[in-house]
Amino acid sequence: MCGIVGLYLKNPALESQLGKLFEPMLQAMTDRGPDSAGFAIYGDEVGAGWIKLTLQSTASDFDWTALMGALEGALGCSLDWFQNANAAVLKVNAAEAAVRAALAELAPGLRIMSVGQSIEILKGMGLPEEISSRFSLAKMKGSHIIGHTRMATESAVTMEGSHPFSTGMDLCLVHNGSLSNHFRLRQELRRHGIEFETENDTEVAAGYLTWRLRQGDNLKQALDHALEDLDGFYTFAIGTRDGFAVIRDPVACKPAILAETDDYVAMASEYQALASLPGIEKAKVWEPEPATMYIWERKSA
């Protein structure tokens, strides 16, 4: 059992309150997932040529200032960064491969949680309440956000096993359920050059999407293939730069509920997580159909 939640704002006037609206949603899913929690928030986009990375260290006293200084020297380009608890958001005017190579040399123990123009992924072990207060979720702004509360079944409770999982530039995945063919699929994906860091089944689903997108699929095509190739129970929420998508397996064992008003689209494992949203009494509330894709994306600028 796990809890997943997502909130996509249709009304830009609410963007300054995204974290505040989302925090109670995440915490309402504590019963479904007390082991670890995390979220991917979208907003504060970097300009053309720049990328944004979320980095996380296991050490709370990690010297970010020293690292960023060294990184600036190594890359020879301008960068901007800020620290958030044991994580840091880095904005840099360079190519992803060059930044990854420099980071691997300067700080090999550091984890890159996300890369993109908009996405920031923050996650860790502990109750959802601890995670949201650690990263000051309530103060965050943005256009949309998806989150996860984990009750571990398929692999150990670790920061690495926490969701969301990054699946490429500005893409991420959260999962409620369990995949039964993840071992074989992981072996196959490794042959295609996809790297894995954990024994976690969701990481395989994330790696699968990364691989499909690399093969030239768009998100919809990649999810269509996922319905064929992923065996098991799942409700997925997928964050994209412009919005989010929800999909359930054909048997639809794992719950999901959607709500829409003029101001937002929200999804959760249970209605309880939506009860705190403004105007929910008048929202259109429904259960997504099995094996059916639901995608909300703002029009690209």
Place this chain on the structure above:
Amino acid sequence: MKTFDLSSASVREFNQALHDQAKQLEEREWRVSNSGGKHNLAVGVNQPLDIVIDGHAGYYCAGMNQQANITVHGNVGVGVAENMMSGSVRVKGSASQAAGATAHGGLLVIEGDAGARCGISMKGVDIVVGGNIGHMSCFMGRAGRLVVCGDAGDALGDSLYETVIYVKGSVKSLGADCIEKEMRAEHIEELRVLLDKAGFDVDPASFKRYGSARQLYNFKVDNASAY
């Protein structure tokens, strides 16, 4: 009338109050506000109380109900009226999966849609759904009647025993051993009474009847090679 605000009281306090009340029967009418999708509301009631829930309810609402009339002004989560024995449950909105699962008696009315596995393993309850129902509904239904005013999803009535199913709209597919049967005068009459009880103004003659072909009741020696 007794009122209960679930923004300040816990579900456990509410259910305990219902059970205590059931013994004394001083107050028949109950109204609950701020239900907020909480699970296990009004579970295990066993006296003829009238309970109104103002808002959405979570999982297993009105589970194991006996005698009480329970109305939800909102949607309900998984397993509404699960294993109900008697009484009635009315959902003004829609229901999630496994509505009325294993229920033995009473009447469950869902005015909106019901999700997958509606009436799974039902054992005598009557279920009337105003909208559509999801896949694998009435799986292994033993007894009782399932009425659907909208459409039914895949594998309706799979491995069915003696539940009778009436569907007005389309059926995406029938499950193993479930077949369409003739709609005779006694079925139209039976359905008319049920629709009246549920408060739906729909022509019973516009429904089709489905039931068990009774081919899976016993093991057939001809199939032995399949195992």
